[in-house]
Amino acid sequence: MKSKVIGLDIGGANTKLASSDGTVVELHYLPLWKNTQLPGVLKEIAERLRPEKVAVVMTGELADCFEDKEQGISFIMEAVDAAFGPGKCSYVNSKGRFRQESEGLRELAAANWAASARLIGKELGDCIFVDVGSTTSDIIPIIAGEHRAGHTDFSRLLRSELVYAGTLRTNLAALLEKVKLEEGYCRTSSELFATTADAYLLLGEIREDQFTCETADGAGRNRTDAMRRLARVICADLSEIREEDILEMARQVKEKQVSLLAEAIFEVAEKNGVRRIAAAGLGEFMIREAAERLGFECVSVAGHWGEEISKVFPAYAAARLLDSEKA
Amino acid sequence: MKSKVIGLDIGGANTKLASSDGTVVELHYLPLWKNTQLPGVLKEIAERLRPEKVAVVMTGELADCFEDKEQGISFIMEAVDAAFGPGKCSYVNSKGRFRQESEGLRELAAANWAASARLIGKELGDCIFVDVGSTTSDIIPIIAGEHRAGHTDFSRLLRSELVYAGTLRTNLAALLEKVKLEEGYCRTSSELFATTADAYLLLGEIREDQFTCETADGAGRNRTDAMRRLARVICADLSEIREEDILEMARQVKEKQVSLLAEAIFEVAEKNGVRRIAAAGLGEFMIREAAERLGFECVSVAGHWGEEISKVFPAYAAARLLDSEKA
Numbered sequence: 001m002k003s004k005v006i007g008l009d010i011g012g013a014n015t016k017l018a019s020s021d022g023t024v025v026e027l028h029y030l031p032l033w034k035n036t037q038l039p040g041v042l043k044e045i046a047e048r049l050r051p052e053k054v055a056v057v058m059t060g061e062l063a064d065c066f067e068d069k070e071q072g073i074s075f076i077m078e079a080v081d082a083a084f085g086p087g088k089c090s091y092v093n094s095k096g097r098f099r100q101e102s103e104g105l106r107e108l109a110a111a112n113w114a115a116s117a118r119l120i121g122k123e124l125g126d127c128i129f130v131d132v133g134s135t136t137s138d139i140i141p142i143i144a145g146e147h148r149a150g151h152t153d154f155s156r157l158l159r160s161e162l163v164y165a166g167t168l169r170t171n172l173a174a175l176l177e178k179v180k181l182e183e184g185y186c187r188t189s190s191e192l193f194a195t196t197a198d199a200y201l202l203l204g205e206i207r208e209d210q211f212t213c214e215t216a217d218g219a220g221r222n223r224t225d226a227m228r229r230l231a232r233v234i235c236a237d238l239s240e241i242r243e244e245d246i247l248e249m250a251r252q253v254k255e256k257q258v259s260l261l262a263e264a265i266f267e268v269a270e271k272n273g274v275r276r277i278a279a280a281g282l283g284e285f286m287i288r289e290a291a292e293r294l295g296f297e298c299v300s301v302a303g304h305w306g307e308e309i310s311k312v313f314p315a316y317a318a319a320r321l322l323d324s325e326k327a
Numbered sequence: 328m329k330s331k332v333i334g335l336d337i338g339g340a341n342t343k344l345a346s347s348d349g350t351v352v353e354l355h356y357l358p359l360w361k362n363t364q365l366p367g368v369l370k371e372i373a374e375r376l377r378p379e380k381v382a383v384v385m386t387g388e389l390a391d392c393f394e395d396k397e398q399g400i401s402f403i404m405e406a407v408d409a410a411f412g413p414g415k416c417s418y419v420n421s422k423g424r425f426r427q428e429s430e431g432l433r434e435l436a437a438a439n440w441a442a443s444a445r446l447i448g449k450e451l452g453d454c455i456f457v458d459v460g461s462t463t464s465d466i467i468p469i470i471a472g473e474h475r476a477g478h479t480d481f482s483r484l485l486r487s488e489l490v491y492a493g494t495l496r497t498n499l500a501a502l503l504e505k506v507k508l509e510e511g512y513c514r515t516s517s518e519l520f521a522t523t524a525d526a527y528l529l530l531g532e533i534r535e536d537q538f539t540c541e542t543a544d545g546a547g548r549n550r551t552d553a554m555r556r557l558a559r560v561i562c563a564d565l566s567e568i569r570e571e572d573i574l575e576m577a578r579q580v581k582e583k584q585v586s587l588l589a590e591a592i593f594e595v596a597e598k599n600g601v602r603r604i605a606a607a608g609l610g611e612f613m614i615r616e617a618a619e620r621l622g623f624e625c626v627s628v629a630g631h632w633g634e635e636i637s638k639v640f641p642a643y644a645a646a647r648l649l650d651s652e653k654a
Binding site (some may be wrong): 016060062065066067068069152153154157158160162164165170171173174175177181183184185186187188189190191192193216217228234236237238239240243252264282 | 451484489565
């Protein structure tokens with residue numbers, strides 16, 4: 001890379017990396033909740049890329065291995081500072097600005113979308129930035145270059161600016177209380193028997209190589225294993241239900257998630273007087289469908305900035321902001 | 328014990344044991360999905376109690392460590408036969424009868440409530456047997472001494488004879504899509520951040536020693552840890568919300584679960600023309616409330632057979648049936 005600035009997006013399950021010139025893009029599956037490898041992987045990155053400056057956004061502080069958000073934030077900051085040297089690291093706060101020494105740590109919580117929102121506001125103008133990732137959906141109003149979203153996940157859940165459902169990791173039990181089958185409505189199991197990745201793989205919305213999370217039962221990511229997991233959601237195995245019923249369940253997962261998303265986007269759009277969406281994330285297909293139902297314009301982040309960069313957009317945005325502000 | 332007949336109820340998370348005279352009652356936390364200790368524990372039981380006959384009911388075959396139900400059933404049967412000797416073991420099928428050699432293995436799937444239903448039908452007459460356990464709620468119509476429920480979990484989910492929600496292990500994300508707080512409706516996280524045990528501990532419906540499942544975050548079973556887990560369901564920590572809000576969330580968990588239960592009981596009652604409930608399980612408090620809302624008579628299994636026996640009722644019923652039929 002020519003650029004000497006990189007951005008890091010440290011989440012509970014994944015850590016993403018991008019250089020400000022967009023030539024380096026990396027995605028590391030790096031769960032914070034299981035004897036995390038984060039400190040070691042960050043050191044490896046520091047030695048390999050030798051960046052001059054590092055811009056950091058995070059959401060991983062919510063992982064339930066931490067007692068509270070401060071503890072999570074401190075852990076992540078210590079790991080980053082130890083790897084790159086504290087003088088080189090800048091942290092994006094929930095307003096999308098770089099943190100001043102005087103600010104509280106809590107300002108850094110759940111700020112990965114704040115960096116994205118500032119870059120999008122700069123380059124695309126007023127819109128609702130909707131990012132459906134592996135686990136959650138961010139619905140961020142951007143007006144006059146500034147985001148207008150709540151500053152904590154809790155406040156965003158209250159304002160429909162965060163819908164806790166994603167393209168891969170979401171437990172189907174959290175989406176579907178019942179499914180409609182030929183025989184009638186069937187209640188579902190509340191265990192973690194299958195996730196949205198299973199449903200979207202079966203529907204052809206994601207490919208097997210995009211199925212980057214663990215499976216609910218530890219088995220494979222192929223169609224048969226995914227069908228077996230979906231069947232288990234209604235306590236059946238593959239000898240008890242038809243393939244068509246399983247696909248019908250998968251379609252109902254999508255229908256429910258698109259509805260949830262459209263409802264939340266509509267609420268945020270009404271409050272902020274914007275009817276234009278900037279869509280990002282693996283679940284862009286759901287955003288396009290929600291936008292169509294609402295009759296909103298929908299600009300693709302992947303279309304504007306490129307497919308690769310869109311996968312690590314918060315990291316890229318943080319790097320870009322740091323590059324332009326601290327040049 | 329004077330009796331030489333014991334009953335075993337082998338579930339996915341717990342194995343329960345009772346002698347037919349009710350003097351021995353044991354509950355072993357014994358998950359089938361993590362390098363299970365089942366074979367060893369069964370051998371220990373065989374050596375300690377030296378029963379002449381063993382009646383077995385099971386639901387553990389659904390655990391997602393097994394490829395299908397046959398595999399789960401075979402695994403459990405092999406472990407039981409190896410511990411007690413195959414000649415001594417009788418298996419209850421989904422009709423509540425002991426399996427003949429000629430029957431398929433699948434008849435043994437999810438039959439733990441079938442034994443209970445036969446004993447209840449014998450001693451209490453026509454009723455709906457409702458058992459709210461740690462993980463699920465069985466709603467079994469019993470007419471003229473025979474249960475009229477579907478023979479698989481799948482068919483019971485379709486007929487509202489199984490509601491997959493219990494008193495301890497149920498993920499709150501599967502029950503609550505939103506919670507109502509003073510600030511308005513708040514969406515919930517879809518992770519496994521808290522379970523029904525946390526809510527019912529905070530409401531005083533279960534005691535800490537009845538909180539016999541693992542906690543969602545691996546932390547303690549005290550009030551503070553339970554409150555922390557409930558707060559996490561709306562992505563908050565204890566500094567962000569009031570204790571009263573957390574208790575309000577817990578009350579909404581109960582309200583939702585009692586509603587689900589009442590709705591399912593009503594559906595089963597209408598279909599079978601019975602308005603009398605036999606209530607069992609740790610969640611009896613929810614059944615009583617549902618019965619009150621429906622205006623149904625409610626007989627307590629714990630009241631009739633005693634508190635200790637009610638905790639292991641399927642195991643006890645299996646032992647009683649074997650004792651009377653094979654005497």
